[in-house]
Amino acid sequence: MNVDQDLIRRSLAGEAAAFSELYYRYLDKIYRFVFFKTMHKETAEDLTSQVFIKVYEKLNTFDLTQSFQPWIYQVARNTVIDFYRARHEHTNLDDCWGLPGADEKQQQEQRWDLGRVKEYLEKLSAEQREIVLLRLWEGLSYQEIADLLGKSEAACKMSFSRAIAKIRTEVLISLLFILFTNLK
Secondary structure: OOHHHHHHHHHHOOOHHHHHHHHHHHHHHHHHHHHHHHOOHHHHHHHHHHHHHHHHHHHHHOOOOOOHHHHHHHHHHHHHHHHHHHOOOOOOHHHOOOOOOOOHHHHHHHHHHHHHHHHHHOOOOHHHHHHHHHHHHOOOOHHHHHHHHOOOHHHHHHHHHHHHHHHHHHHHHHHHHHHHHHHO
């Protein structure tokens, strides 16, 4: 039995400390995931709290034969989708990068921090971007990503490989452009 399953069993048995440990194991990961979807600190904090409330309320529905990590990411993903639906925003829910009307200074700082990374990620499809973020930033396995997205492991590997190849090409083109511009 893995650590997550043990913590879930103990949580379901009423041991509050076990859920607390589960919470702290995933808090930073889920916050980062939600933040990348909203690009707004306070919204990400609120939604992350909602995710853990939902996890606590629905923990008894979790299938202990499955991996917990894709399940909690699915709860987080659905929470973000519900948030945008409630706002009646007409954006592609898989392509959410920021909230309109957020503090301009905060947005500028976020753009500065994520600048180049975001520029390259934006050139990917929404699905490729999500796979890259889940694989590189969140450290999910291909199987966990496949479970989360409802795809095969092979399809996720192929999509990741193509996305990385595209990013490498974009980086090379950017470097060549800079080099060419500086030679003039």
